[in-house]
Amino acid sequence: MPILIAVALLIALVFKTFLVQAFVIPSGSMEQTIRIGDRVLVDKLTPWFGSRPQRGDVIVFRDPGGWLDGEQLTNGPDPVGVKQAKQLLTFIGLLPSANEQDLIKRVIGVGGDTVKCCDKNGKITVNGTPLDEPYLHPDNAPSKLDFTVRVPQGRYFVMGDHRSNSADSRFHLDEPGQGTVPQELVVGRAVVIAWPLGHWHRLSERDTFASVGDAPSAEARAHGSAHSVSSMDQQGLIQLPTPAELPLVMGVVGLHRVYGGPQRGERSERSGCGGLGGRRAVRSRRAREAARGG
16 A cells, blocks of 8 residues: 555656646636636646747746735645645645746747737737737726837747736836746646636637737848848849759759750851851851852
């Protein structure tokens, strides 16, 4: 029996560390999507395979610094023994984590995106596309703060669904990264509300962002429009083919010589304007004139 218990605890610990972890929600910054006391399951596996949060995903992340100031929750002390038992069960993942250094928000912009509030209709835009956000708390405006943020690569601009009760990226614009969250602080992606059962549903809202186009890359911005075509570089010099283009260029030149050579010879012979055919034609006329003169 002790061996079975030890194995079960080890499996639970591995499961919580690398696969899925439960979190309890202590605040109303994500209402009505996630309510106070809800238990959410956070996917910690896919980031190991290079997956990154997308626009519309709900993520849990560690406090970047000062985000939780003034929001620390105080609970009544547990009796001796109960507190230690809760800590053990939380450590191995059998109880949800109530770690006050974790936050949960929705990803609005990823690296390279320009997030702005607001357009003439009062909507937040991402790369110029206005968002229809069905997940917002009833009677909440998308934002009462005006801002324009270009999200650095490897970071996320996040906001709570209860916009009037969420101290999110908007309130940290004057800090390094303009309130964006670095990838290394992301614990995982919240995928589902597991408890209570009557409030069970998936959390991602990627359809809201389906029409948002990706921001142009830094290289495209540096060289102008991605649709422009020019044989000159920025200094006005002719651009030579790259090594990858050389086989194609050599093939085109070879076909041009095979199919174009005789035609040029015929034109040269008739016109006498240079080329091997033109020189033969000149010598032939001189021989005929010499014969008639003799």
